[in-house]
Amino acid sequence: MRAGLFIAGIILLIAGIWVVAGNGSYKQTDTVAQLGPAKIEATHTKSVPQWIGIAGIVIGGLLVVGGIASKNR
Numbered sequence: 001m002r003a004g005l006f007i008a009g010i011i012l013l014i015a016g017i018w019v020v021a022g023n024g025s026y027k028q029t030d031t032v033a034q035l036g037p038a039k040i041e042a043t044h045t046k047s048v049p050q051w052i053g054i055a056g057i058v059i060g061g062l063l064v065v066g067g068i069a070s071k072n073r
Contacts, residue, residue, distance in 0.1 A: 002070045009063030016056025024048035 018024055025047045033040045 002067050004067075005063050005070065006067030009060045009065075009067060012056045012060030012063065014060075016053045016058075016060055019048045019053030019056065020050055022047065024053065 015024075025045050027043055027045050029041050029043045031039055032042050
């Protein structure tokens with residue numbers, strides 16, 4: 001379990017840094033108009049909110065510290 005906490009923490013840290021650096025984004029498709037079977041769709045690229053990256057860094061850091069601290073027991 002120690003290694004699992006450590007690895008999960010490292011992954012969250014890296015993902016959080018990636019989002020805070022402005023590289024996290026996702027695509028969202030909206031239907032603009034629809035007439036019968038014909039649809040007009042628009043795809044937007046949106047960025048992941050920065051607070052999610054900060055939360056990932058904090059939680060990842062806590063998991064890494066928890067993984068290291070549990071090794072000493």
